[in-house]
Amino acid sequence: MLDIQLLRTQLETVAQTLAARKFVLDTASFQALENERKVLQTHTQDLQAKRNSLSKQIGMLKGKGEDASAVMAEVSGLGDELKSAEERLAALQEKVTDFLQRLPNLPHASVPIGTDESGNVEVRRVGVPRDFDFEVKDHVDVGASLGLDFETGTKLSGSRFTFMRGQMARLHRAIAQFMLDVQTNEHGYTECYTPYIVNADSLLGTGQLPKFEADLFAAKKGGQEGEGETLYLIPTSEVTLTNSVRGEVLAADQLPIKLTAHTPCFRSEAGSYGRDTRGMIRQHQFDKVEMVQIVHPETSYATLDAMVGHAEAVLQKLELPYRVMALCTGDMGFGATKTFDLEVWLPAQSAYREISSVSNCEAFQARRMQTRFKNEQGKNEFVHTLNGSGLAVGRTLVAVLENYQQADGSVIIPQVLRPYMGGLERLTSRG
């Protein structure tokens, strides 16, 4: 959420900045809402002040045993007008809040301008794609004989679900555990286990609601058809990790807070029909090791760079070629001021594909969540929040299968994963 003061004082500037990310700020509507709000709020508060002071008089008169009927008659005349003013004000403020909650974050000045992913800027490339002396297969074909089963996933749940067996399932688990160990042991994150089902407040806090409900899966307790609170499956553990500090005023020395978790993520993938339909690149359910940091505003950009490094470390240890991309204004997510994507090399596609996304949200989420800290002046100040994948487990599995495939159909297991595989060095169809 943007600071409403910023919109009040610099509406045109905000509109221009948001235009860079293809968002059209309806300045006329905002202005109209604000004008109406100002008049109505002042009016309502005047009426409330009048009622309060008259009611106080009644109390004093009664306390002294005097007759208060004249004052009571006066104040009761306020009733209807006050009630209607309060109702109109509440409705209006709800509109203003909703308007604000649907505005994306302002891109940082250093973010390249662009309309879509073609405007992203490559920052660096690490590792060299391997030369294959045989025809490379994609992960679906490589995995078919190794326990990667899409048909069963589809039978159980529909398209975009996967079922894994045997060493393939174990490799998937090994990747997740390896990532978690890297982030906790080497980068100082605290491992967390979090709920996978959350309430609407949590999703409002990180920005998935109210605007992107269609991208989520919703759940209800059994037998509550049409009633009861709607809960949602998390689309990322960014939601639970970040919201763990929702509504809190932190002490300055608690910062930075560094959290990580391995969780499944659930996404409806509305609007991605026809994209990445083959294989497990784009799934309704996938696992991810997430990193979240809650930091002092002054350090958030240094933290962003550090977190990109934390994600890169995983790819480097797995010896997978990748590149770092600075996303342009048109390709960034709703809550981010600045985002770096990591893209891993997929030989079957002859392309780099997204495997991690690391973003600074500055105070955008903190303002929604009301997460603050006591600053040097003893004042409450919003923290900055950052999140990043460290990494997406399913896509890492894809990358391992494709990059480590052998001519005989087996897959060499990267060195760093072998301890998690009981020393196994290779996936084979006999395995």
Next chain:
RNA sequence: GGAGAAGUGGCCGAGUGGUCGAAGGCACUCCCCUGCUAAGGGAGCAUACGGUCAAAAACUGUAUCAAGGGUUCGAAUCCCUUCUUCUCCGCCA
């Protein structure tokens, strides 16, 4: 799932309809006192959003005693709903 109890400021805790944004204590900040010892005295100390204002300061208003509704001229106090916590019983991985 059943029965009961409870949710007040950073923490503890008083407060059952009226000068309550809320006593008292702890913690914290500042000042005074004190030649020692976790001593004493005084003051301050919630947040958000408005208005006056270019802005800051200041002044002022409104809201907030789990959340949301209701009763009332007036609600921390009464009623309803929801959430959460605790105790007992049941069930359960």
